[in-house]
Amino acid sequence: MSDLVxxxxxxxxxxxxxxxxxxxxxxxxxxxxxxxxxxxxxxKFTAKDAADQKVADEVLPADVxxxxxxxxxxxxxxxxxxxxxxEIKVVGHRVVHGGTQYSKPELVTxxxxxGLEALIPxxxxxxxxxxxxxxxxxxxxxxxxxxxxxxxAFHTTQPELNQLFALPYEFAQKEGIRRYGFHGLSYEYIxxxxxxxxxxxxxxxxxxxxLGNGSSMSALLGCECQATTMGFTALEGLPMGTRCGSIDGGxxxxxxxxxxxxxxxxxxxxxxxxxxxGLSGGISSDMRALQASDEPLAKFAIxxxxxxxxxxxxxxxxxxxxxxxxxxxxxIGENDALTRALVCxxxxxxxxxxxxxxxxxxxxxxxxISLADSKVAVYVIPTNEELMIARxxxxxx
Ligand code: AMP
Numbered sequence: 561m562s563d564l565v566x567x568x569x570x571x572x573x574x575x576x577x578x579x580x581x582x583x584x585x586x587x588x589x590x591x592x593x594x595x596x597x598x599x600x601x602x603x604k605f606t607a608k609d610a611a612d613q614k615v616a617d618e619v620l621p622a623d624v625x626x627x628x629x630x631x632x633x634x635x636x637x638x639x640x641x642x643x644x645x646x647e648i649k650v651v652g653h654r655v656v657h658g659g660t661q662y663s664k665p666e667l668v669t670x671x672x673x674x675g676l677e678a679l680i681p682x683x684x685x686x687x688x689x690x691x692x693x694x695x696x697x698x699x700x701x702x703x704x705x706x707x708x709x710x711x712x713a714f715h716t717t718q719p720e721l722n723q724l725f726a727l728p729y730e731f732a733q734k735e736g737i738r739r740y741g742f743h744g745l746s747y748e749y750i751x752x753x754x755x756x757x758x759x760x761x762x763x764x765x766x767x768x769x770x771l772g773n774g775s776s777m778s779a780l781l782g783c784e785c786q787a788t789t790m791g792f793t794a795l796e797g798l799p800m801g802t803r804c805g806s807i808d809g810g811x812x813x814x815x816x817x818x819x820x821x822x823x824x825x826x827x828x829x830x831x832x833x834x835x836x837x838g839l840s841g842g843i844s845s846d847m848r849a850l851q852a853s854d855e856p857l858a859k860f861a862i863x864x865x866x867x868x869x870x871x872x873x874x875x876x877x878x879x880x881x882x883x884x885x886x887x888x889x890x891x892i893g894e895n896d897a898l899t900r901a902l903v904c905x906x907x908x909x910x911x912x913x914x915x916x917x918x919x920x921x922x923x924x925x926x927x928x929i930s931l932a933d934s935k936v937a938v939y940v941i942p943t944n945e946e947l948m949i950a951r952x953x954x955x956x957x
Pocket of ligand 1: 773
């Protein structure tokens, strides 16, 4: 008899879900996936079935509560109508921050919830929204085992050399100000499939570029993380859709002292108005829109993004003593042949020889896009964070 596994990825204004059914020794299969967007404004529920057909598309009535609690109850009631009395046995939650304590998935207990609450100061914008659904589902699905899967866990193998900022040592020890890294569930998925795709890469030195609306890169040695571009928050490293990526701390002092910007204004600038959106002069944060634009600043933003990926690749390769494999994943990494080509052309000196025809192929499958004799093997591998959470939740119970 197969079991049902619910995966929840909750943010401040949306809750995404995927419902999986176990399939023996094979990976769990998706039955439904969907989301409630626009929480606290105009909640809208959409869902698709296993064949990727839309099966729900509704704006919630104006008189119902617009909060997380109601959104989850609506989702679960919708699912219940389609499950013919079958119970959801396991719930896996994406949790952004596991601090230094949680380096693997954890079964939810009162002690774990207290531990997660203690981490709120490290991720005040995200952690509370990850914790709230756990408590709500304890009420709605009292018989389900719940498991938390952390976006930071994969990076806990980084040596301290790559984790610390060059602040006085006690800032890392006492205040937890260190480079945690994020997108860990995506990297874990890539690390889990790499051995079947390329054993040399899985055993050797691989850089993975997770390029989406949020972007980061990680250096793996034998599929374990050694270094990553994101740091204390998901702001460091590459420029992103609207986030600036790494910035000289002196700029922040200048913004405060000379432009008299306060913390909230600086937060908005760094998180919401920078990156591709800011560099393109406001054209778009979306790579597809930039590719479609004839404006010189759109091209500049794309070139800038590619150049930063090139520089981070070299830095990460240095941290693992060279490069055997480069993997592109997430929305831009999987779909944007132009960005991949711009990056690979600038990495020829490192032994990257892209196969232009293979790079142009559109496919949802993992594929090699480097020439057969390229010193560095280059792959496009679609990520699957939801499946990773479902696998981890099942393995944990
Ligand atoms: P993600 O956050 O992983 O969903 O990725 C979102 C980013 O992927 C956005 O910048 C999209 O413009 C970009 N993206 C998605 N599909 C394509 C595509 N076919 N070509 C170029 N960029 C794409």
